[in-house]
Amino acid sequence: MECRVLSIQSHVVRGYVGNKSAAFPLQVLGFEVDSINSVQFSNHTGYAHWKGQVLTAEELNVLYEGIKLNNVNHYDYILTGYSRDTSFLETVVDIIQELKKANPGLVYVCDPVMGDHGAMYVPELLLPVYKNKVVPVADILTPNQFEAEILTGRKITTEADAIEVMDLLHKMGPETVVLTSTDLLSKRGEEFLVALGSQKIMKPGGTVISQKICLDIPKVDAVFVGTGDLFAAMLLAWTHFHPKDLKAACEKTVSVMHHVIKRTITYANEMAGPGKKPSPAQLELRMVQSKADIENPTIVVEANLL
Ligand SMILES: Nc1ncnc2c1ncn2[C@@H]1O[C@H](COP(=O)(O)OP(=O)(O)O)[C@@H](O)[C@H]1O
Ligand SMILES: Cc1ncc(COP(=O)(O)O)c(CN)c1O
Numbered sequence: 001m002e003c004r005v006l007s008i009q010s011h012v013v014r015g016y017v018g019n020k021s022a023a024f025p026l027q028v029l030g031f032e033v034d035s036i037n038s039v040q041f042s043n044h045t046g047y048a049h050w051k052g053q054v055l056t057a058e059e060l061n062v063l064y065e066g067i068k069l070n071n072v073n074h075y076d077y078i079l080t081g082y083s084r085d086t087s088f089l090e091t092v093v094d095i096i097q098e099l100k101k102a103n104p105g106l107v108y109v110c111d112p113v114m115g116d117h118g119a120m121y122v123p124e125l126l127l128p129v130y131k132n133k134v135v136p137v138a139d140i141l142t143p144n145q146f147e148a149e150i151l152t153g154r155k156i157t158t159e160a161d162a163i164e165v166m167d168l169l170h171k172m173g174p175e176t177v178v179l180t181s182t183d184l185l186s187k188r189g190e191e192f193l194v195a196l197g198s199q200k201i202m203k204p205g206g207t208v209i210s211q212k213i214c215l216d217i218p219k220v221d222a223v224f225v226g227t228g229d230l231f232a233a234m235l236l237a238w239t240h241f242h243p244k245d246l247k248a249a250c251e252k253t254v255s256v257m258h259h260v261i262k263r264t265i266t267y268a269n270e271m272a273g274p275g276k277k278p279s280p281a282q283l284e285l286r287m288v289q290s291k292a293d294i295e296n297p298t299i300v301v302e303a304n305l306l
Contacts (some may be wrong), residue, residue: 002033003143003240003279004074006099009081009229010044011037015284017044017226018082022233025256025288029237034075036063038083042193044225045121045278057087064095070115074101075106079236080134082113083230086125093133093236107239108140110174113230117223131172140239141174144231159184159196163212163306166198170210176201176239176246180231181217192216195254197303199246212306213247215254218299220265222278226285229251233259233293241257247303259297260285 005026014154019035026033036059041052062165067073078096083089100106115121116151131151135141145156152168154161164181169177178197184194195215233257238249241285268278288294 001130003076005077006034006075007079008036010039010043012043016287018229021226021229028231046225057091059089078108083110084122086129089129096137107139109140109236111142113143114147116146129303136173138174140176142178142180144180147181161198186216188216194220198247211246213303214306215303220261251303254301255297256294
């Protein structure tokens, strides 16, 4: 059976963020991917210069109208990421609501891309739209620590805080929440990055339980861009194949991430030369290029049940 994803994210000419990061890995895993580019930029905004266009809400409506007129607006998944404009994001929510009405089984995977490391890199007015309109319709949410904190108004300094924040996010709507990276100290030491996940599962009798997991991910001393986008796409794929097992889905997702990041840092360091920090251009992700890259990662990162 065909499984069709509508992916609304950025496009860049050079490099891998947004749809450039998400579409191909989903396609090699057998998903049909329809892409709407929320922006078309020369490169991601972490470079010294970036140029390009931002799609308006009206332009988004025109594209959606065309799809609808041809009666091909049937989706199994929606995936959203980087967006810079409040009315654009509100229109995305209108489209999601309409598509969910047409297919109640549709799963919406939302990466609430707003910022990282304590700072927002999109206009602040997007926060109330995410909080009040987007998160309530999301089924799977993949914030980083900063995004989870601003969505809930709670700081995360311990694992217990992270669990509380994930529960608050569940209360806002999504059944599955993954904090893709946190500053929490890993039990395995400073060389590891901690990610956490929580999934609510309805048991046959109607009782709801939640599976909570923690991942210790080998940390690389560099800041990558586009990793959140690849993560959300891979989580979509692996939760599709393991719908009631977040542990398995996250292990597969993070193992792909590790493979890509290892390859990226190896090339970046080689290009930068001994003792030099790689530039944003040198740190562009060395992307998944085949199904084998996804299915045979270099190591398997194991998750622990909490
Ligand atoms: N410095 C890093 N070292 C190792 N893995 C990383 C690093 N940065 C990102 N990742 C991988 O990418 C995933 C998503 O990263 P994250 O930084 O949370 O995304 P975002 O871009 O949304 O902030 C992490 O779960 C991890 O697997
Ligand atoms: C154009 C664009 N798209 C997407 C992103 C998001 O990247 P990430 O996956 O690292 O959150 C960024 C980061 N600033 C960006 O500049």
